[in-house]
Amino acid sequence: MNILLTITRWIVGLLFIFSGLVKANDPLGLSYKMQEFFEAWGWVGLHDYTLAMSVLMNAFEILAGVAVIVGYRMKLFSWLLLLLILFFTFLTGYAALAKNENGELIFRSCGCFGDCIPLSPDQSFLKDIILLVLILFIFKNRSNIKPIFSKPILNTILVFDAAAIAFILQWFTLKYLPVVDCLPFKKGSNLIVQRQLPPDAVPDKFEYKFIYEKNGEAKEFPLTALPDSTWKFKDRKQVLIEKGKNNEPKIKDFNLITVDNVDVTDSVLNQQGNYYLLFIQTPDGLSPTDEWIKQASTIAVSKKLTIITPQYEAVVNLLKQDAVLSKLPVLVCDVVAVKTAARAVPSMYKMNGPVVEGKWSGASFGKVD
Numbered sequence: 001m002n003i004l005l006t007i008t009r010w011i012v013g014l015l016f017i018f019s020g021l022v023k024a025n026d027p028l029g030l031s032y033k034m035q036e037f038f039e040a041w042g043w044v045g046l047h048d049y050t051l052a053m054s055v056l057m058n059a060f061e062i063l064a065g066v067a068v069i070v071g072y073r074m075k076l077f078s079w080l081l082l083l084l085i086l087f088f089t090f091l092t093g094y095a096a097l098a099k100n101e102n103g104e105l106i107f108r109s110c111g112c113f114g115d116c117i118p119l120s121p122d123q124s125f126l127k128d129i130i131l132l133v134l135i136l137f138i139f140k141n142r143s144n145i146k147p148i149f150s151k152p153i154l155n156t157i158l159v160f161d162a163a164a165i166a167f168i169l170q171w172f173t174l175k176y177l178p179v180v181d182c183l184p185f186k187k188g189s190n191l192i193v194q195r196q197l198p199p200d201a202v203p204d205k206f207e208y209k210f211i212y213e214k215n216g217e218a219k220e221f222p223l224t225a226l227p228d229s230t231w232k233f234k235d236r237k238q239v240l241i242e243k244g245k246n247n248e249p250k251i252k253d254f255n256l257i258t259v260d261n262v263d264v265t266d267s268v269l270n271q272q273g274n275y276y277l278l279f280i281q282t283p284d285g286l287s288p289t290d291e292w293i294k295q296a297s298t299i300a301v302s303k304k305l306t307i308i309t310p311q312y313e314a315v316v317n318l319l320k321q322d323a324v325l326s327k328l329p330v331l332v333c334d335v336v337a338v339k340t341a342a343r344a345v346p347s348m349y350k351m352n353g354p355v356v357e358g359k360w361s362g363a364s365f366g367k368v369d
Contacts, residue, residue, distance in 0.1 A: 005141050012081070012134050013069035020061030020166060022114045023054070026178045027170045028343050029114050030054040037091065040098065040106055059166035060084070066162035068138065071147040072155045078135075078142040085135050088112070089128040096121035116182035177344050177361045184250035185341045185349075185356060192269050192354040194251040205242035211235040253334040254341070259312060264331065268306060269354040275304040276368075277349040279342035281335070282311055283318040292346060292362035297324040299348075299368055310335035 023030045031054040038046050064084065067077045098106045112124045119127065138145070147155045173179060181187065184194045209220045212231035221227055256265045278296055280286075299305060307330045309315040319325040341347070344361035348368060351357060360368055 002144070005138070005144060008134050008137055009068050009071070009145070012131065012138060013065040013067075015131065016061045016065030016068070016081075017162075018065075019113055020058050020063075020065060021169070022116050024058040024062065024166055024169045025116070025173055025180055026114050026182070026343060027051065027054045027058055027174060028339075030058065032339060033109075037094075055167070055170050058170060059163055062166040063159060063163045067159050070149075070155045070158050071145045072159045074138075074142045074145045078139045078145075081135050082139050085128060085132050089125070089132055092121060092124040092128045096125040114182065116180065174344070175361060175363050177347065177359060181359070183340055183343075185359075187356050187359060189356050190354050191251060191254065191356065192266075195249050195254060195265075197247065197249055200245075201247040202245040203247050204240055206238050207241050209237050209239055211237070251340075252337070254337040256308060256331040256333055258329075258331060268331070269351075271304075271351070272353065274357070275306065275351050276300075277351060278305055278307045279338055279345075279347045279349070280307065280309045280311075280315050280318075281338045281342055281345045282309075283314045286318060286345070288318060288321045290362070292365050293319070293322055293325065295365035295368075296346075296348070297322050299365065300324045300328060303369075306331060308333050308338065308341075310338050 028051065031050040034050040034053060035044075035047050038044060038050070060080075061084075064077055064081055067073065068081060092112065095106075095109075109118050109120065109124070112119055112127065149155050169179075185191070208223050210223065210226060211218055211220055211234045212227050213219075213234045214227070214231045218234060219227075219231075254265070255263055256268050257263055276299065296305070301324060305328055307315065307319070307325070307328055309330065310333060312330060312332050316326075316330055319328075341349075344363075346362045348360045348362075348365060349356055349358065350368070358368070
């Protein structure tokens with residue numbers, strides 16, 4: 001029994017540590033996933049708190065994983081683990097079942113392992129069911145778990161070191177971009193190719209239902225068996241009959257639009273040689289006197305630089321005091337696409353045609369080239 005309990009603790013602990021580290025590499029990714037759930041539930045007022053919640057949850061996963069392996073305060077952490085896995089199982093179960101009015105899943109992933117290891121809602125739910133069984137076993141035998149080290153201070157140091165590492169890692173990634181970039185905009189990606197459907201894409205299959213009315217009775221008919229002229233047409237609806245596979249591009253809604261509403265995406269990405277893209281998701285919290293603005297201005301003197309943002313007027317106003325940046329073209333892009341492309345505000349890309357050659361956050365603009 002003790003051997004089985006030890007093995008179970010290590011499996012659960014390592015999974016929690018791995019899950020926490022993967023998401024700590026990109027806490028904004030989990031924050032955006034939380035916002036998806038809150039939008040589905042109508043809790044948009046919580047959007048301002050999702051980043052803090054993401055940081056705390058990632059840190060707790062790592063801390064709890066270390067605690068269960070070390071055997072640190074198991075009466076407390078067995079309860080916390082059980083509550084956490086019950087919460088996760090509810091979320092993944094909801095993601096696996098929630099569908100829109102067309103019968104399509106609302107969530108394509110739950111973000112359990114971030115963007116590095118995307119799992120379908122069904123896979124995530126199954127994973128949490130298995131973890132729930134393992135944690136229930138640990139919970140039942142929590143009184144039999146002894147700390148690894150006989151000196152309590154050593155166990156405490158390990159757990160607190162794990163918490164410190166979790167917070168330091170997330171501070172670093174929020175300031176300097178993820179350590180491991182798993183997004184489709186990563187270094188080396190061809191953005192034109194990523195915007196296209198995969199070669200093996202299988203499209204969704206739909207059929208149309210036509211609604212006709214006669215003598216106050218409404219009835220649905222398929223396209224192959226429409227009624228005679230005594231019936232009056234009322235409506236038509238599209239019904240998904242077979243879900244396709246791999247039928248979405250990895251990069252969606254990355255369309256670069258001028259202030260005159262002209263799509264210039266292809267002309268921008270097909271430029272020859274090197275050029276630079278400056279992403280500013282939002283000017284909130286930014287100031288015209290920020291150091292990154294001076295550094296970006298210096299870069300723009302000798303480099304071809306284009307600014308991309310979902311908030312045109314606000315960004316133009318932010319940069320109007322800089323003699324160089326205020327004269328650069330500003331293109332509008334979908335906010336979700338910019339959030340995916342630029343995990344820091346602001347971010348800069350070095351491009352070679354459609355290929356990403358380098359990425360920097362505002363804290364590293366001084367290191368560009």
